[in-house]
Amino acid sequence: MTGNLFDDGTNNSITPPVSHFSGFLSAQQQSLLLAEVTLYPLTQLEITVYGKKHLIPRTQAWFGDEGCDYRYSKTLISPEPWPPILSRLREKLFQDCQLDFNAVLVNQYANGSDCMGWHSDDEPEIQPNSAIASVTLGACRDFVIKHKTLKHKFIYPLQSGDLFIMHPGMQQEWLHSLPKRLKVTTPRINFTFRRIIANFYR
Numbered sequence: 001m002t003g004n005l006f007d008d009g010t011n012n013s014i015t016p017p018v019s020h021f022s023g024f025l026s027a028q029q030q031s032l033l034l035a036e037v038t039l040y041p042l043t044q045l046e047i048t049v050y051g052k053k054h055l056i057p058r059t060q061a062w063f064g065d066e067g068c069d070y071r072y073s074k075t076l077i078s079p080e081p082w083p084p085i086l087s088r089l090r091e092k093l094f095q096d097c098q099l100d101f102n103a104v105l106v107n108q109y110a111n112g113s114d115c116m117g118w119h120s121d122d123e124p125e126i127q128p129n130s131a132i133a134s135v136t137l138g139a140c141r142d143f144v145i146k147h148k149t150l151k152h153k154f155i156y157p158l159q160s161g162d163l164f165i166m167h168p169g170m171q172q173e174w175l176h177s178l179p180k181r182l183k184v185t186t187p188r189i190n191f192t193f194r195r196i197i198a199n200f201y202r
């Protein structure tokens with residue numbers, strides 16, 4: 001076999017353990033959620049890299065059940081209580097996909113200059129072998145996945161209303177990122193639902 005960029009030489013093509021569902025949310029569900037997002041306490045967090053302070057290029061809010069704290073760059077963040085529409089989205093993930101989440105990180109990217117660098121969602125407070133589900137609203141942006149050692153890359157353009165699931169095992173072997181797209185001038189909001197070990201840091 002020749003010419004297959006993703007041929008690993010074992011006759012197994014390498015693909016990340018993910019699922020992409022277009023149109024998971026109806027137009028009406030998207031507009032209800034979008035209206036609720038305007039009420040969220042979105043903040044721009046500061047991180048310290050090599051002793052220098054930087055504002056991260058997006059705004060965020062953390063919602064979840066009691067005790068579902070999450071640590072971001074040495075800061076412990078306690079969850080805000082579930083807003084009603086977000087709570088319904090969590091319920092829909094359970095009903096439609098049998099995925100049971102107890103917290104969600106909301107990221108708002110104001111335009112294509114806002115981004116997220118390469119990382120895995122492998123924090124110790126995340127339940128081992130749990131899935132992470134991501135729901136997108138607003139501008140279409142490329143979600144990029146790269147194998148940690150083999151460097152194979154996959155690009156998924158995520159559109160408003162799409163659901164993207166990163167299955168168990170994904171975070172151990174793959175990195176993901178949301179690169180800058182300077183032609184994008186409108187906001188994108190992303191919800192990453194997670195299963196957190198309650199009271200992990202208490």
Ligand SMILES: O=C(O)CCC(=O)C(=O)O
Nearest residue numbers: 105107121143178190192
């Ligand atoms: O905005 C996205 O699609 C990615 C968000 C993400 O990777 C995260 O919150 O960990």
Ligand SMILES: [Fe+2]
Nearest residue numbers: 119120121176
């Ligand atoms: Fe992530």
